[in-house]
Amino acid sequence: MQLKKLEVYGFKSFADKTVIEFPAGITAIVGPNGSGKSNVVDAIRWVLGEQSAKELRGEKVEDFIFNGSKTRHKLGYTQVSLTFDNCDSYLSTDFNEVTITRKAYRSGESEYYLNKSRCRLKDIQELFLDTGLGRHSFAMISQGQVESLIEARPIDRRQLFDDAC
Amino acid sequence: MQLKKLEVYGFKSFADKTVIEFPAGITAIVGPNGSGKSNVVDAIRWVLGEQSAKELRGEKVEDFIFNGSKTRHKLGYTQVSLTFDNCDSYLSTDFNEVTITRKAYRSGESEYYLNKSRCRLKDIQELFLDTGLGRHSFAMISQGQVESLIEARPIDRRQLFDDAC
Amino acid sequence: SREKFLEAFYEIKAEFESLFTNLFGGGQATLLLEEGDILEAGIEIKAQPPGKKLQSIALLSGGEKTLTAIALVFAVISVKKVPFYLFDEVDAALDEANLLRFLALIKDKAEASQIILITHRRRSMEEAHLLYGVTMEEKGVSKILALRLEDKNAAATYESN
């Protein structure tokens, strides 16, 4: 399975629709402080089903929707999609290409889509269950998190192992 | 008041007696990972009276005494001295030059000296009381601590203010 | 179940030991299960950088902790074949020598999986097949530009030197 692209609209500082394509191998994302690099990580974790606002540096759903700037009004909703090439049937579904989408409104409602048809969060979480990309996946390390893996107490570290295995 | 020099013997990775002189202006300390840079910060905080082992990345007094390496035996005690030029009588004592010393043995005993005569921890803490160099001083920021000042809860931040004022 | 956990644990432990020695260019480390019921026991880490005595990991330096954590991350992921890795400034605390060993590991893993690195380090940017620059030309609004290889030097204005 390959990650093909990320599409972001209205998520945190991404006021305009933005598309990032991912080739094979190594992709580097660079930019000044506060430009929006870590917001890309938050968007990917969010669309994969992350439920804890705190893990994404927010307190409530509105913190994830573009909140306005000196030149722009705030937006009413955010939508993030992640597309995978599934020709190797890594994900247990028949589609050759799988796109998961998450949409949230300021009212707090969240909608999930699998290849453009509505589904539940549970469906997305089940799809990715055995891939190691679940909630506490070691494959996605947020800024500042790497040292805390070592500083955690042995019993808390066990929790991470259980989730990751 | 000016910081003149630091003398370290047997503190963490400093097995041999080491002297660092401090000029006016900016001094930079550089070196590879694990070479002993942050141990210098720990030595300065320790001689100024830091009582919490955890603040100095240790669990017990022995963690501060050189513990041996592939080529050296472990040492029985550690001694750190910090010398200030006090010509401007910044520190309320008549000495023009003030040297504070802290010594600790593996047995757990600690000795304190002020210009080579034995004193108590309380004497050192009182000497530095109004200088802003006390325990929670904002003037000494350990590695990784800078962001936690922002992430602390408002009530915990108040504690820092009270100590620092 | 106990068997399933133990099987995964020993696989991760073996992988962690070899990755640690590889990343530090020597030394050794291991994972230990604490006393008590296997299904609840915590996981201890013992680490010994090259030439040093075995010590509690609390005494490791900032860069040594980062490197040990990277070894642990790759060890745990090796049990499941993940399609992509996403790392946000994990290379910030590493000195030049450790950074090069980390990048050698990344290049090795990039043959089987996609790796997305958010970084300020010039050396890391040089290893990327594709470089994206995130900017806020319009303050408060993020835009993404794909930078060509020769733009890499232009990207240097983003890197942290």
Added chain:
Amino acid sequence: SREKFLEAFYEIKAEFESLFTNLFGGGQATLLLEEGDILEAGIEIKAQPPGKKLQSIALLSGGEKTLTAIALVFAVISVKKVPFYLFDEVDAALDEANLLRFLALIKDKAEASQIILITHRRRSMEEAHLLYGVTMEEKGVSKILALRLEDKNAAATYESN
């Protein structure tokens, strides 16, 4: 006492506001006392980087948090004239532009106080009057060498790029 605390608080607040704008090259920030008894109330921070909306500080980026913390540190210290500052890799998360503003502040403060910076950044090393290299030629044993100015380039092997 209440008066003593309030006097110090308002002094720190004014200093913080000006340092923030100076370090970010614009924008604004402030300190607020939470509701309740002055002697126990917590301290809130509101920060607004240039061109952005006022938001909770939890939404700030890693580099923006570091810069805000540096403004707070210098504001609190300004109430007491400290003889020296000791900073261990506070510049790690800063990009080039923010690093230069931080170093301008450091140079300004270095006229009245001594500043000891532990750093991996080449730009920070260049501002130092004296450079010490810490090495472990004998593994596990730290040694300190004073590096001359022209050795600064040699020191570059220690810096993080």
